[in-house]
Amino acid sequence: MADLDAQDLNRVASSAYSDALQVIASVEPRIAEATRQELADQRGSLKLIASENYASPAVLLTMGTWFSDKYAEGTIGHRFYAGCQNVDTVEALAAEHARELFGAEYAYAQPHSGIDANLVAFWSILAHRVEGPWLEKAAKKNVNELTDADWEALRRELGDQRLLGMSLDAGGHLTHGFRPNISGKMFHQRQYGTDPTTGLLDYDALAAKAREFKPLVLVAGYSAYPRRVNFAKMREIADEVGATLMVDMAHFAGLVAGKVFTGDEDPVPHAHIVTTTTHKSLRGPRGGLVLATEEYAPSVDRGCPMVLGGPLSHVMAAKAVALAEARRPEFQTYAQQVADNAQSLAEGFVKRGADLVTGGTDNHLVLLDVSSFGLTGRQAESALLDAGVVTNRNSVPADPNGAWYTSGIRLGTPALTTRGFGHDEFDRVAELMVDVLSNTQPGTTKDGKPSKASYVLADGVADRVKDASAELLDKHPLYPGLELV
Numbered sequence: 001m002a003d004l005d006a007q008d009l010n011r012v013a014s015s016a017y018s019d020a021l022q023v024i025a026s027v028e029p030r031i032a033e034a035t036r037q038e039l040a041d042q043r044g045s046l047k048l049i050a051s052e053n054y055a056s057p058a059v060l061l062t063m064g065t066w067f068s069d070k071y072a073e074g075t076i077g078h079r080f081y082a083g084c085q086n087v088d089t090v091e092a093l094a095a096e097h098a099r100e101l102f103g104a105e106y107a108y109a110q111p112h113s114g115i116d117a118n119l120v121a122f123w124s125i126l127a128h129r130v131e132g133p134w135l136e137k138a139a140k141k142n143v144n145e146l147t148d149a150d151w152e153a154l155r156r157e158l159g160d161q162r163l164l165g166m167s168l169d170a171g172g173h174l175t176h177g178f179r180p181n182i183s184g185k186m187f188h189q190r191q192y193g194t195d196p197t198t199g200l201l202d203y204d205a206l207a208a209k210a211r212e213f214k215p216l217v218l219v220a221g222y223s224a225y226p227r228r229v230n231f232a233k234m235r236e237i238a239d240e241v242g243a244t245l246m247v248d249m250a251h252f253a254g255l256v257a258g259k260v261f262t263g264d265e266d267p268v269p270h271a272h273i274v275t276t277t278t279h280k281s282l283r284g285p286r287g288g289l290v291l292a293t294e295e296y297a298p299s300v301d302r303g304c305p306m307v308l309g310g311p312l313s314h315v316m317a318a319k320a321v322a323l324a325e326a327r328r329p330e331f332q333t334y335a336q337q338v339a340d341n342a343q344s345l346a347e348g349f350v351k352r353g354a355d356l357v358t359g360g361t362d363n364h365l366v367l368l369d370v371s372s373f374g375l376t377g378r379q380a381e382s383a384l385l386d387a388g389v390v391t392n393r394n395s396v397p398a399d400p401n402g403a404w405y406t407s408g409i410r411l412g413t414p415a416l417t418t419r420g421f422g423h424d425e426f427d428r429v430a431e432l433m434v435d436v437l438s439n440t441q442p443g444t445t446k447d448g449k450p451s452k453a454s455y456v457l458a459d460g461v462a463d464r465v466k467d468a469s470a471e472l473l474d475k476h477p478l479y480p481g482l483e484l485v
């Protein structure tokens with residue numbers, strides 16, 4: 001089918017969704033209603049969650065098909081089920097788009113999510129670096145030849161490995177060695193943080209820690225660090241201590257795809273393995289992806305059955321569509337705007353006296369320290385939500401309020417940039433947020449003690465901010481022209 005122009009696309013999408021909701025309502029009307037309501041809610045709020053976006057109708061529609069019904073354990077052309085010829089086409093296209101977009105030697109499109117992509121990466125590093133040499137030493141061709149005693153010995157080797165990742169409160173992710181996560185249990189772990197004065201990564205301190213700890217895996221990447229990372233330096237550190245460099249670019253994959261992060265800031269030429277989600281700044285379906293060098297490709301390809309079961313073929317199809325979109329020149333314009341808008345948002349806060357971790361941003365996210373408003377992250381998140389501003393609370397480095405109440409609010413620009421917000425709108429968003437936060441007081445518990453959760457938002461502020469947001473949102477509608485009947 002030929003390319004649809006924007007108007008035709010909205011007309012066709014409107015009828016596709018309206019018809020689909022009618023089909024759903026014929027079985028469970030409450031699900032159809034919740035789906036309509038979700039669109040209305042997303043249209044009517046300022047979405048600033050840094051890990052969320054709005055995928056295109058093409059991406060969303062691709063997920064609602066009969067590919068969902070197909071089992072396809074295995075790899076392209078080598079499946080444990082019959083009849084996978086179309087899944088092969090889909091997976092090969094998703095991998096091809098990913099390789100081309102990111103300039104990667106190898107791409108694996110099966111992980112169902114970011115956490116799955118990281119598990120695939122960890123186990124493929126262990127398989128490549130530990131199991132492979134161990135099998136060779138034991139003169140065994142593969143794991144099927146191992147006796148119980150061999151297994152015991154191999155398990156000890158695998159369980160004796162070390163991982164160095166960024167700590168959660170410095171902006172790392174749970175899967176980078178946080179103790180309650182499996183990554184913090186399967187490896188002996190140690191964490192690196194940021195400089196206590198500047199809030200920035202300190203590569204010398206990190207190198208010293210790596211020299212002392214000698215990890216098998218050095219993990220770079222973050223969920224809440226508002227700055228760029230020098231992956232060439234990370235690779236130097238990994239090489240010096242013999243570690244595999246794994247970069248989790250889940251948050252900033254869109255900025256890599258859109259060529260905002262190039263050279264030393266592009267992880268792909270520097271890392272052995274790169275993992276990502278596809279649904280954050282990359283603006284695809286919920287899912288994961290692993291990119292690897294040729295050297296690691298065979299072990300990454302063992303993702304199923306190593307840690308995955310049947311791939312979600314309908315989601316792999318949607319990944320292919322989203323990656324094809326990200327290869328278009330418009331995506332580069334979008335990605336640059338995401339970064340520019342984050343600057344505008346940060347400047348909007350700084351000029352109004354708010355406190356930002358690291359003092360600003362040079363990626364897609366801003367970490368606002370709300371302790372200067374006398375609030376916890378939990379109180380700030382709730383008050384903002386009352387005013388129609390959707391954010392999430394987040395720890396700041398050395399957070400006195402811990403990971404539950406926190407002292408921070410993490411904000412990202414990918415979603416509202418998709419709606420067409422630019423500099424002026426993000427400056428206004430900062431103004432509205434400061435209005436809410438400076439009119440919120442911490443509350444008390446039932447027995448009158450200071451509370452980290454309850455809060456009092458001054459009368460009239462929520463409505464004032466909602467009205468002002470509505471003006472911005474109406475100017476930049478979500479899925480313009482998409483009307484449900």
Ligand code: PLP
Pocket residue numbers: 051112113114115116118173175221222223248249250251277287
């Ligand atoms: N890695 C990073 C850096 C993330 O920020 C996240 C999600 O927030 C994940 C991995 C996990 O992704 P998912 O929720 O798809 O499992």
